[in-house]
Amino acid sequence: MPYELFYWPSIQGRGEFVRLALEEAGADYVDVARERGLGEMSRLMEGEGTVTPPFAPPFLRDGEVVVGQTAAILHYLGGRIGLAPRNEGARLWTHQLQLTIADFVDEAHDLHHPIASSLYYHEQKAEAARRAVDFRETRIPKFLSWFERVLELNPGGDKHLVGRRTTYADLSLFQVVEGLNYALPRTMEWALQDSPHVAALHAAVGERPNIRGYLESERRIPFNDDGIFRHYPELDA
Amino acid sequence: MPYELFYWPSIQGRGEFVRLALEEAGADYVDVARERGLGEMSRLMEGEGTVTPPFAPPFLRDGEVVVGQTAAILHYLGGRIGLAPRNEGARLWTHQLQLTIADFVDEAHDLHHPIASSLYYHEQKAEAARRAVDFRETRIPKFLSWFERVLELNPGGDKHLVGRRTTYADLSLFQVVEGLNYALPRTMEWALQDSPHVAALHAAVGERPNIRGYLESERRIPFNDDGIFRHYPELDA
Incomplete structure (x- = not known):
């Protein structure tokens, strides 16, 4: 069963740290809100079908497990997809x-x-x-x-x-x-x-290779003025 | 050997989340900067004697292990001092x-x-x-x-x-x-x-009992205008 990533569909945001790991590993995953809309994401956050409702996106569902907080998602995924040390x-x-x-x-x-x-x-x-x-x-x-x-x-x-x-x-x-x-x-x-x-x-x-392929694909959402990293020249040096 | 907590000696700050866990568990620990000054803490952050220098206090030393980031410290300690689930x-x-x-x-x-x-x-x-x-x-x-x-x-x-x-x-x-x-x-x-x-x-x-005893002790630093939680009446409702 593919990993299911829940995140806003129009920005890189914090979800991008998870997307990059899944892409580098060549893991089977669904970017849920981009493929099936926002409904499921909202319902999980409201506690429907889970006793561990995430506070905010991104979160990941892996079968019965629902895990939120970007760093915790990567800590969970890392060992499973070969992107964390064994020790x-x-x-x-x-x-x-x-x-x-x-x-x-x-x-x-x-x-x-x-x-x-x-x-x-x-x-x-x-x-x-x-x-x-x-x-x-x-x-x-x-x-x-x-x-x-x-x-x-x-x-x-x-x-x-x-x-x-x-x-x-x-x-x-x-x-x-x-x-x-x-x-x-x-x-x-x-x-x-x-x-x-x-x-x-x-x-x-x-x-x-996998990162380069991803960055050149349509799956990589361009930087924009809704995300975390925004180009406002007046804030630069 | 006691756990060694490294944190600023005059505020509760983020270190307090670790102090509360150690106190509740009745764990043997040293609040290093309060007992021995700031020198060791600075040297560890500069990478002396460790290849994993913490970015900022608080951090914990447990023998050979040095771990920073409050949530990671508690994740590390939780199972060891009986304050995290086994599952x-x-x-x-x-x-x-x-x-x-x-x-x-x-x-x-x-x-x-x-x-x-x-x-x-x-x-x-x-x-x-x-x-x-x-x-x-x-x-x-x-x-x-x-x-x-x-x-x-x-x-x-x-x-x-x-x-x-x-x-x-x-x-x-x-x-x-x-x-x-x-x-x-x-x-x-x-x-x-x-x-x-x-x-x-x-x-x-x-x-x-352990928390109450701690809060009433001299080990609990009072809230003050240098910590995270500050009483500025003009910011209240």
């Missing part, structure tokens, strides 16, 4: 990296929505401009330099975040860099110069 | 609840810091006042009503979030309610009327 300690470390990526993604979202997700960007533009300064000058360098150090310290080599093989954390770091390159191209051009291993990982993941 | 599916659900609590906590922090953590509250007071409206009217009710539904749907009964016994998720939900009661007392008085099971869980956890 328990290394698996926990991979999960920790993903949770830190999730924090980075939250901040990338709040960059354009510092006041409320329920308001439009144009209603919080002044506050976003102020938040952008700190995000560009403090937060992006702090996150990127940490990932750079993790790559340098990896006993399996600086090509991967964990061990000697690609994990879902590598794919997720690719997606954050891809998203920020789109959203803040001028900032990222400078920032990546200080994080050469992160830049190299981003390039290498983009060249992996 | 794998139930354990994943407990972790998912904790990750949603973490999201709620992030928003409770950004309530008073919508622009940047590196700025003082008084430098972002106007933006905080705007953010507070949405947090009080939309976000608190959304999170509390979800936890209320989770309690109602729990096949083990509405006294616990998961199964029939106290898990670290129950303790963490207690802490969020405790923190918001302190920060936004007028808002919470109304909000909890719509979430009676959440209110009952909060009261019951506070009466557990």
Whole structure:
């Protein structure tokens, strides 16, 4: 039975971290809301047919199991689709990296929505401009330099975040860099110069055959002004 | 060997979710920065003596294992100290609840810091006042009503979030309610009327002997204006 991914059908958003893992693994999956509409997704969130209703998309159904929270989905899937290490300690470390990526993604979202997700960007533009300064000058360098150090310290080599093989954390770091390159191209051009291993990982993941095929397919939703990563030039350096 | 918790010594913050679990379990632990200063914590974050440097406190050391990210620490500890279910599916659900609590906590922090953590509250007071409206009217009710539904749907009964016994998720939900009661007392008085099971869980956890003893001890750092939950009356209803 295919994995069933439940996520908004018109954005990459947080669901994209799961899509990338499923695509890299060549796993059999259904992107439910894109193929069958939003009804099932809403009903599961309301607790119909499950005693573990997810708080928000994305969530994954695998037979009887329903699991929400992007990092928990990847922790669940990782070992099953060959994108997490077998060793328990290394698996926990991979999960920790993903949770830190999730924090980075939250901040990338709040960059354009510092006041409320329920308001439009144009209603919080002044506050976003102020938040952008700190995000560009403090937060992006702090996150990127940490990932750079993790790559340098990896006993399996600086090509991967964990061990000697690609994990879902590598794919997720690719997606954050891809998203920020789109959203803040001028900032990222400078920032990546200080994080050469992160830049190299981003390039290498983009060249992996399954990822490349996916990115070129119709399944990859283009970046747009509804997602997490948005190109508002006034927020860039 | 005792567990070693690394966290800022003068605030409850995110470390408090780990402290509550260790206290409830009666586990042997050292609150390292409070007992031995900040040096070791800084060195570990810089990657000295570990190839898995945490991004930020809190983190836990258990012999050779260093684990960061509050939810991952609790996921690691839960089974070892008797505060997580044995069943794998139930354990994943407990972790998912904790990750949603973490999201709620992030928003409770950004309530008073919508622009940047590196700025003082008084430098972002106007933006905080705007953010507070949405947090009080939309976000608190959304999170509390979800936890209320989770309690109602729990096949083990509405006294616990998961199964029939106290898990670290129950303790963490207690802490969020405790923190918001302190920060936004007028808002919470109304909000909890719509979430009676959440209110009952909060009261019951506070009466557990080990938790009560801890809350009355010197080990419990009082709420203050440096932590996540701050009482700024102008942000309350």
